[in-house]
Amino acid sequence: MPLVVVRLWPSCPMLPRRATSTMSFGLEAEGLVRTFGGLRAVDDVSFQLAPGELLTVFGPNGAGKTTLLRMLAGTLRPTAGDVRVAGEAADVAERAWRARVGVVSHQSLLYAQLSARENLYFYGRLFGLKDLGDRVDARLEAVGLADRASTPTRNLSRGLKQRLALARALLHDPEVVLLDEPYTGLDAHASAILRDQLASLKDGRRTVVLVTHNLGQGLEIADRVAIQFRGRFVALEDRGSWDAVGFERFYRATLEETQ
Amino acid sequence: MAYLGLVWTVARKDLLIEFRTYERLAAMGAFAVLVGVLFNYSIDTAQVRPQSIAAGLIWMTILFGGMLGLGRTFQLEQEDGALSGILQSPIPLDALYLGKVLANFVLLALIAGVVFVVFGAFFNLRFAGSVTALVGVVGLGVLGFVALTTLLSAVATRTSMGESLLPVLVFPLVLPVVIFGTTATGRLFAGRPVAEVSGSIRMLAAFSLIFLVAGAGMFRFVIEE
Numbered sequence: 258m259p260l261v262v263v264r265l266w267p268s269c270p271m272l273p274r275r276a277t278s279t280m281s282f283g284l285e286a287e288g289l290v291r292t293f294g295g296l297r298a299v300d301d302v303s304f305q306l307a308p309g310e311l312l313t314v315f316g317p318n319g320a321g322k323t324t325l326l327r328m329l330a331g332t333l334r335p336t337a338g339d340v341r342v343a344g345e346a347a348d349v350a351e352r353a354w355r356a357r358v359g360v361v362s363h364q365s366l367l368y369a370q371l372s373a374r375e376n377l378y379f380y381g382r383l384f385g386l387k388d389l390g391d392r393v394d395a396r397l398e399a400v401g402l403a404d405r406a407s408t409p410t411r412n413l414s415r416g417l418k419q420r421l422a423l424a425r426a427l428l429h430d431p432e433v434v435l436l437d438e439p440y441t442g443l444d445a446h447a448s449a450i451l452r453d454q455l456a457s458l459k460d461g462r463r464t465v466v467l468v469t470h471n472l473g474q475g476l477e478i479a480d481r482v483a484i485q486f487r488g489r490f491v492a493l494e495d496r497g498s499w500d501a502v503g504f505e506r507f508y509r510a511t512l513e514e515t516q
Numbered sequence: 517m518a519y520l521g522l523v524w525t526v527a528r529k530d531l532l533i534e535f536r537t538y539e540r541l542a543a544m545g546a547f548a549v550l551v552g553v554l555f556n557y558s559i560d561t562a563q564v565r566p567q568s569i570a571a572g573l574i575w576m577t578i579l580f581g582g583m584l585g586l587g588r589t590f591q592l593e594q595e596d597g598a599l600s601g602i603l604q605s606p607i608p609l610d611a612l613y614l615g616k617v618l619a620n621f622v623l624l625a626l627i628a629g630v631v632f633v634v635f636g637a638f639f640n641l642r643f644a645g646s647v648t649a650l651v652g653v654v655g656l657g658v659l660g661f662v663a664l665t666t667l668l669s670a671v672a673t674r675t676s677m678g679e680s681l682l683p684v685l686v687f688p689l690v691l692p693v694v695i696f697g698t699t700a701t702g703r704l705f706a707g708r709p710v711a712e713v714s715g716s717i718r719m720l721a722a723f724s725l726i727f728l729v730a731g732a733g734m735f736r737f738v739i740e741e
Contacts, residue, residue, distance in 0.1 A: 332603050332740075352606045360604050364597030370533045382525040383605035385518060425601070 282344065283308035283464030284329070284433050289338035291324050291488075298324040300488035302338075306481070308432070309461040313475040314468045315508060316485035322468040325485065326435050329466060330360050342433055342464075356384055358433045359426035363441035365418045366425065369411035373402055373421050376410055377428055384429040396424040400454060416447025423454055434458055436467040440474050452477060472508060473501045484511050491515045522607050526615025531622060533592060540585035544627045547581040552634035566639035571702035575694055577631050579661060582624050583686065586665040587672070587679040589616055594673065603740065613666065613735035617728070620662045628654050644707030652717055653704065657697035660724035661690055667731040670738045692723045 284306045291299040298321040306312055316322050327333035329340055331347045331354055340347040342357050360366070367376045374393060381389040397403045400420040410418060419439060426434060436455065440448050456478045458465050469475040476482065476499060484492040492511050499507070534540055555573055559566065593599035602612060632654075635641060643650070668685040675681055700716035 330604055332600070352608060354606075355604055356606045358604070360600075362597055362600065364600070366597045366601030366604075368529070368533065368592060368598055369595060370536055370592075371529070375532075379525065379529050380601065380605065383522065383602065383607045385522075385606070 281308070282306060283310065283342070284466070285339075285341040285344075286325075286329065287339045287341070289325065289328055289340065290336045291321075291328060291333065292336045297488045299328065299335075302485070302488075302490050304483065304490070304493055306464045306466070308343075308464055309459060310480045311459055311465040311467060311478055312481045312483060313479035314466065314483045314485050314490075315470060315472060315475055317470060317512070320485040321488040322470075322485050323437055326360075326437050326466065326468050329433070330358050330435050331355050356429055357431055358435060359429065359431035360435045361419070361422050361426045361437065361439045363438040365410070365422045367410045367418065367421060370409060372407050372409055373397065373413070373424075374406040376421065377425060380425050381428055386429055392428060396428055399427075400424045401450075414447070415442050416444070416450065419443060419447070419451055420454060423451070427458075432463060434463050434465045436465065436469075438469055439467070440469065440471055448474065472505050476501060476504050484508060486512055486515050519608070519611055522611040523615045523618060526607075526612055527618035527622070530592070530616065530619035534619070534623060540588055541623060541626065544581045544585040544623070545630055547584055548577055548627055548631045549634055551577045551581070552631070552638050555635075556638040561639075567641060567705060568702075570635055570639055570641050571698045571705055574631055574635050574701065575657070575698050577635070578624070578628050578658070579690065579694070581627055581631070582658075582661060582665065583683055585623060585627070586620050586662065587669055587682045589620060589666055589669040590673045599739075609736040609739060610732040612739075613670075613732050614728075617659075617663055617666045617731070620666055621659055624658050624662055625655065628658055641705065643705055645704030646710050649710045649713060649717070650701065650704050653697060653700040653713065653720065656717065656720035656724050657693050660693045660720060660727050663724060663727035663731050664689055664693075667727075667735060667738065670735065674738065693720065696720045696723070 282305045285304070287303050289299055289302040290297065300321070302325060304312065314322050314325065324333065328335045329347075331340070342354075345354075347354055368379070371379065374397065377393040377396060378389060381393060386392055394403070397406050400423055402417060402421055402424065405413065405417065410421065413421065423439075439451060439455065443451060452474060455465075455467070459478070459480075467475055467479070476496065479496045481493070481495050482499075482504070483490050483494075492507075555577075559569070590599065593602065636643075665682070665686050668682060668689075671685065672678055672682040696716040696719045700713040700720070703713050703716075
């Protein structure tokens, strides 16, 4: 199925489209649909991302962003359509496939009663990682938590917990990283630190999808942007030279035209 | 071997957290002691011989106490989305289930020990049978109950009724464990030979195995969406 790009704002700054036919894609979604009863939570979403690209998906509450992310993570079976990582189709029943994806959510996905190090060890063992001690130390160091390794997670601030959640998601060195509203509940300082950590994910190897309704934070680190509304991608564009104000105008106009 | 390592990883994490917080052990242990005290005052030992009803009281206390703790099996996973974190890992879901069963078995076996001590002390029970056979009966009965309750706890957690639904689901199905566990324990208390309880032990083993295999097989349909 060809990539569908809906342009609703003719004057938006655009970069030339990539030649998609010969590229090796880090992450592909093709005709993704998910229904819950009569509701189409995700409706025919398709995109292709090269390794190293970061796509930010914007949209109002209830647009289907988290449902889309869960299908990309392989934890929710699509009603129709496919997800592929490096050309390989995801299979919800094939649990080993999940090691290729790392997820950061607005929840930490951590155990409050375990220390930062114990949480990473636990998840590392679930992924069957070798050299776990070195990996855990390196990840704690990378997110600036080496000196808090023995602190119970319940005693960490929200910002530190999110950094630990990022360390957990990257512990098994996934090819695809999915971020679901990672800035929720963070103050400005903690958000800035997390943004720098997320920006460091763009190392040319990993493909990243960020879901947020915060336009400024989402645009800042994006290579491409999508707007999801009532399950559909109503826009999928290169980030281009948009500034926050220009993009907000585009976002509002897109939603108004779609309604 | 790697599979057993995953089972142990899950069980170890649950036990580590429990022995730090004592949330479930405290609730189940306090329940066991209080029930022992209440039964002590509610039974007229001039009319009823405690030795003859002790097995039933002990098993009821283990099961009701177990419901308090085992109903919260997946509470840890719900607190900050940890279940989603586990589901995003490649661990086979039957290994997750068996890890949970192992941790719950250790906790309820400890509580069963407390129950026997409490009832022995309050009712002056004399035990004349084979201790090894009693350990086997209690171990198998607890394993069957835990295997069933761990699965149904996952079911209850996924519903809006939560823990209140669990007894309704568990008690009708746990009846074989009650029947054979009580029968075998009563006979062992009465000093009957092991040969007289071997049938009950085999039935307990069979039901425990059925609950374990069914639980491991059905768990993924319960826990995944």
